[in-house]
Amino acid sequence: MPSTQRRSFLGMVATGTVASIAGCSSSCPDDGRPEPSYTVESGTDNAGFETVPDGSWPTPRFDAANTAYTPVRMETTTPSVKWRADISTTISGVENIGASAVVVADSIVVLTTSASVVALSLRDGTEQWRRELKPATVQSPAGIGDRPAPPVMANGRVFLATTDGVVALEADDGAVAWRNTEVVGAGVPAVTDDALFVPTADGVARFDTTDGHRQWTVYVDGTRLAVADSTAVIAGEEVVAVDAETGEIQWRQSDRPDGYPVVADGTVYVCTYGDLVGRSLTDGTEQWRIDRGRSFELPVVTPESVYAIERPGEASSATFAFDQVDEGAPEPRWCSEINLGGAVTAASEDAVFTFQHDIGLTAFTTRFGDAVWQYPAEYQAVSLAVLDGGVVSVSPEGSVVAFGGE
Template identity: 75%
Template sequence: MVATGSVAGIAGCSSSCPDDGEPDPSHTVESDIDSTGFETVPDGSWPLPRFDATNTGYAPVGLKTTTPSVRWHADISTTSGDGETTGASAVVVADGTVMLTTATGVVALSLRDGTEQWRHNLTPATVPSVVDIGDEPAPPVIANSRVFLATANGIAAFEVADGAVAWRNTDTAGAGVPAVTDDALVVPTTDGIARLSTDDGRRQWTATADGTRLAVADSTVVIAGERITAVDAETGEVQWEHSDRSEGYPVVSDGTVYVSSTYGDLIGRSLTDGTEQWRLDDRRSLEFPVVTPDSVYAIERPGESSSATFAFDRVENGPPEPRWCSEINIGGAVTAAADDAVFTFQRDDGLTAFTTRLGEAVWQYPTEYQAISVAVLDGGIVSVSPDGTVVALGGE
């Protein structure tokens, strides 16, 4: 169910999307089919929870099918040592390996068939969930065939291939989701934001800033927390800050920082000096922005009423303009986009793929639990649910 054209905000707590029904996908993925894995392993990678250090949530790839099937699934225990169920982290994928954390460690799975490759017992840092399910383990990040983790006992690096320890830095505990570039790891810790060498874990600087999620772009680190703070990536010196409180990921694209504030505004700020460029402030509670070269996707969550997936056209020097929307059940999150599809989790209906241009519901994968994240590859998708169910979808 799709509505196109301009969409105006309305008062009250109901969605401003004029669409009045749930999406009706052309294909439903059957979840009870056994499969031995991918015949052809998908190309590409998804090395950070939101694809790259800028957190756009966009991979420039295609899925190669409008009728995917389950290629494999794996059940990872999310029970802590004291018997509590604490959930799983977002998944990351690189070098033919799928990785995630739980309360008790980090697990590596084969991208081909989901078999476990290795695991390490450790206690990851925890971060507030972006899908309102309490705290969750901080996910790993991958670069240069190494996986990096923020843990309660410091920062650790392992070789993706076999799990061998590359280095450990036990100066201070991790306190959020790392971001990694070719030569540096930037990570929230209990005494500030730290930049470490990816080669040996040596600390290069510590910035006085507070937040659990960050982005790195154009020699600037943007930290989301009680405030939005930007620091110089080379020195750690504060460049600017504003009181846009956000618990989600800051997103950076083409010199603009996209911030989804806890007050419901979607704000665009200059990466250079933090000045406000535009604001969507009609209190529609736009969350989870995913940014592509020409579009912005976000979930509108107006209180206890039905939510909606919104697609906006990016506008030079102005706020994004609505292109289409599709009403969904209460809850949900836009989590990723590819060249030909955008993906929304719905609390009752699972994972839905929409076409990017017109918002047609192409396929849906029903799940018992709302998934935490997806990793989008060239010819496949890997998703994880809070109960530790990891599923790979694909096909020709």
């Protein structure tokens, strides 16, 4: 569907002109597959990047706030595969649950399997080091089942929640910097410059990133974190906000969130079973609510936009782009209908990335939702790391692919 038609329809939705849609399909009128301007060929000679991309993607959702947004621009609309590395996720005697999301910093790409942490060269995908550790098992934000807990990176170290505690590794060689066995990891950590927050079997604990000293534990039910503006937001049976310095509970709301919280500009974005809710980070009061009678997946949040998959149940879903507004709920800008499955995984200044189970990885323009390029249907992405000059992706089976300029 042309961009102008999308904008016209969505304007009617925003003003209430379109009151309902028959049946339980997505409310997006764009009922065809996105037709990309360019299709990336899957073949590669693994030559690698001539110039290593700048920037980093140090946590699975870029930052501790889970925004999945980085302020860089794609250098090309016709990328190619620069390298591909297939990481073995099968180890004798260990249940294989595939690969984790990737993180990138210090020119290395790091991910986990069911029994190890693996570091690859960002330049050409060659393995740099591997350490045998058993990560905690976590629910994938992309909705594709349980996965090994991904690492997070900060200050030259790799941090990981494991079944035996919390571990910090040196990023350059994988050597153990410290290990804390006081608690059992139970979720994806969030890391800031001076603190590591880890969901545990009992609640959420804060650790000193330098030596692994446990500074506090708050006993709440929740394993999904976002940390921003000196506040840690914990999602479980309810949403709880605690002071990131002391662990003191600030507020709680009974939203029953379906996924991870996202924090941006003083707002906590919470997907519930049917709504997308914006709450004040300060006191938890509701600021706005998008209620279409359909569920939304974990959103990607940028200074100007919110991107999310609208999922109406067993029928077709859609990628929605919303404009941020000064007051009130974000307003629809464009949409692109997809078949069952998929997620919005990341955004840069000029591109938003989705993967769809029967289509593949697609890059849309942020403003109008035009499909710029696509990587083929047989490839599914657990996550993306978007850099200045490249994109690194991983499939559930451990196929890591790096894309770059012409």
